Amino acid sequence: MRDVAVVVPTWNGERFLGECLASLAAQTQPHRTIVVDNGSVDGSVALVRERFPAVELVLLAENQGFAGGVNRGIEAALAGGAELVALLNNDAVADERWLEHLVVTAAEHPDVGIVTAKLLAFDRQHLDSTGDCYGGWGLPWPRGRGELDRGQYEDAVELFATSRARNDRSTSSY
DSSP, X not given: OXXXXXXXXXXXXXXXXXXXXXXXXXXXXXXXXXXXXXXXXXXHHHHHHHHOTTSEEEEOSSOOHHHHHHHHHHXXXXXXXXXXXXXXXXXXXXXXXXXXXXXXXXXXXTTOSXXXXXXXXXXXXXXXXXXXXXXXXXXXXXXXXTOBOSSOSOSOOOOSXXXXXXXXXXXXOO
């Protein structure tokens, strides 16, 4: 079995973090969760320590932004032996089989360096993104954004890039 880690960057995200980490604790895929705190002052660190003691904490003295935070988390994951690293925003809630599906997809396509999930809007009915496509004007756009989720886009296809959710809250499906 491959060593898998999930990195969750946060900065003053206490109001969302509990639900996010609870969804990771319920995953069917064994993994380590690493929260990278970007110098929060809102109680995020205390929440992790009190409610999720198994979660690894990487504490940064100041906010290094999304990229700086996830890079520190990826470094910690790789130093701990992770073969696969998933990223999840602190305001996202993952379907219980989210990570399992990502790991299976990565194993089925060993020539691919990154896989993405279907991201639903917080209403869990509309798509936020299923990855980015690339248009003739040279601009990427999120495939499926705003569409009602009817089970479309569940096949493994090659895309231009993964994408981050645009909504304040999103759910990650497979």
